[in-house]
Structure formats: structure tokens, C-alpha cells
Amino acid sequence: MNDAFDIRSSELHIEVHKFRAGAIVLAAAFALVLQAFLPIYFPKAGILDLPLLITIYFGLSRRNPSTGLLLGMTIGILQDSLSGPTVPLGLYGIAKTVIGYLASSIGARLDTEHPAARFALTIAFYAVHQGIVALTQRVLLSQPERWFTLHLGAAALVNAFVAVFLFMLLDRLRKPS
């Protein structure tokens, strides 16, 4: 397989990016560790959902729905595992599986390299992610989770803002085309 190739050569020239060996694993592990580690010392950092940002980024970049959803599932279940006994395995797993699939599918159709597009997509994915989490909690866990709060809106904006810069950093892990 080439490092980068056109998937819609007749219409848009959207590249499927390859990453350095172990980059995805390391990035995902780093995001999970930071997600568990940062809020201890910086409670405000709890507003970030770094595993979600990693899922979105690699989904948009790899542009393969199957690998995107499997990556989302893996990251989500690991996040569930690190979240303690109150979060059952699969709560974030389901949400991030869907986000991985959606990001890969959208990434295969749109140019997601522009920071504005990444900002907007992150907000949208964050909303979808929270919607799936709330739906799962309401239906399966019988927990009255609210669909939307100002805090969630602010969190979406913050994550989108962080995503713009995080994605730029992660771009450096790509193999040169």
C-alpha cells in the first residue's frame, strides 16, 4: 500500500494517511493516561475528552470505517476500564465506536485538513458522542442523564479548540507522503 493515495481521484483528491509504527497505539495510550492523570492535578482538565479527540483524529485521517470503529471501540472500552466501577464497560465504548465509524466515513468524503473544518467537526462529533452516552445511560442504565447543558456546550467548544492544535501535533506522526 502506498503511503498516501487518492480514494476519489475523479472528484476530490482526499489522501488516506499512514502513520509511523506504533504511533496510533502510543497516541491512544498517552491520551488515556493523560485523561486519567490530568484531572487529579488540574480538575478543570476534566472537561477535555482526549480519547475522543484521538478517535476523531485517526478516524478522519485513516478514512477506513472498519479500522475507525475498531479503534474507537478499543479506546472507548479502555476509557471505561479506567473510569471506575460506576461506569460499566461499553458506555464510552459504544459512543466512540460510532464516532470512529462516522469520522472515518466523513473523512473519506470531505477534506478535513483545514483547522476550521476540524473545529466544526469536533464540535459535531462531541455532541453526537454525548448524545450516545446520554441515550445509553437513559435506556440501559436507567439514569436520568440530561441531553444538553451549558457545561456540555462549553466542553464541546473547549475540546474543539484543543483539537485544532492537538491534530496539528498528531499530523507530525504521519509518514511523509
Next chain:
Amino acid sequence: MVGIPSRHRSLFLLGGVVLLQVLLLAVQIKRDSQGRLIRVWTVGAVSPFERVGAHGISDIREIWDHYFALQNTSRENEELKHENDALKLQITQLQGKAAEADRLAALLKFRQTNVNVPMVSARVIGGSADSASQTIYLDRGERDGIRRNMGVITPDGVVGKIIESYRDTSQVLLLTDKDSGVGAMLVDSRIQSPVGGTGDPLLVMKYIPNDDAVNSGERVVTSGMDRIFPRDLPVGVIADIKPGNPFKQIHVRPAANLQRLEEVFVLLSLKPLETKQDSVAPNADGPAAAPTASTEKPGSSEKP
């Protein structure tokens, strides 16, 4: 994946992975009242099929049993009919025994409330050989102290008197016989008059002048003047009254069921009996039997 278009493979994969995680969640989630969610779902998914299957099997078995497997039905039907007949017979026997027990209980109660009256219980073992005389035979006789002219009663009322006493049996002349009679009086007016039989089911109260007031339905009890029966034993109830010359024609329905006697008491004394009203006649709810001057008309004693 075979059979799935390549463009839909990821979609199927997504569905499978999400379903897998939903099941994973269901395994972990535990509802307070219903146990784990996976168990709730599984039971909910399987029970409709089980219900349908159970009903189906039940229906099939019912159809089979009722329409096909009938080779023993005729024989079973015959057996059930025989069993039913046997049970009916048994029920009839039990009902008879229950009725007998009731009668004996009534006799015992009557005997216990009249302990000061010497009497012996006897069973009716036969009736009159001819229709002209109203007599019955008892299973007790001279060996039991029974003599001629002793009174025979039931808890319901007077039956008749002993006309023959043998070694182990005795013959009773029923009150309905045309030669029978008993000293009696009306409960309300205390008018005394003998009551005798005519050979019919109803008795006749004789010698009541047309001027005396007698009401239909009034009770008639023994007066004690015949020296056979204690006073105030029930004799019967006035059935109908017709004016006559010179006396009223009064018919009395016997208090005791003389057509269907099975057990009776024989009063073991030829002396005049003095009994209290409440102990001798427990069924009599009339006024107290105050001693009255004898107004009994001539011929009030029983016929020979």
C-alpha cells in the same frame, strides 16, 4: 464477509460491534428487582417462544387426546358409568344413615329430657297384615318390660298404644286406627276431648260443642286423663272444622308421622304419669299446662 456488499461491510461491522458492547453492558447492569439486564432481555426474548411452544404443544396434545387417542374411551366410559352408579348407591346409603343418625339423635335428646319418665326405645319391624287395621310391630316385648295398654310415642308426638305384647315383640295400635283413641285437649282453650282414629290419615276430635270456639291450626295435646299418656304430649294440629249435630266435626292432623315410623318410645308404666310440661313435651310451646277442672266429655277414655 461472504454475501455482504463491500460498501456495507463496515456498517455491518459497526452494528456487530455496537451490539456486542450493548450485550457487554447488559451483562454488567443489574436492575434492582429483575436481576441482570442480560437476563431480563434473554427471558423477555425467549419467553414468547416458550409460551407459543407450550400452547402449541398443549393444543396438539389436546387434539390428539380428544380426537385420535380414543381407543380406550369406550371402556373408560363404561367403567366411569359403573363407578358413577356405585357412588350413587353409596350416596343413597349414606343419606339414609345420616337420616337415621338424625332420628336417633332426636330420640336420644327426647330421652335425655325425659329421664324421669320410664320408657324404652324400640324399632319398628313390621306393619299390619291387612289394610283395615292400623298396627305396627316393635322389636321389643315382655322381656323388655312392655305390657298391654302402654303408650307409644315419638319425639314428635303420640303414636298409639300396645295392644299385644309377646316375648320379644309387641304390637301397637296406631292412633289413626278406627278403634284407637287418646285423651286430649286444645292448647289454647284447654278444652278437653278424646281424639280417635277413623282409619284415615286424619284423626277426629269428638264431643266439642258447636258453641265452643276452636280455631283451625290450633294444637292438640294429651290431657293425661286416659291414664296412659302423660299430659301435654303433642297429639296433632286442627286441620279443619265443620259444624255438626250436636258436636263439631274436627279433623286433627297427627303430630307424629304415623306413615313412616322407624323408632319409637314405649312408656313403661301403667300408672298415671305426672310429668312437667317442659320436660315431657319439649316441642310444645303452648301455654303452661295449668291444672284445670276436667271438662272431658263422657267416653273420653280410649276405646278398648
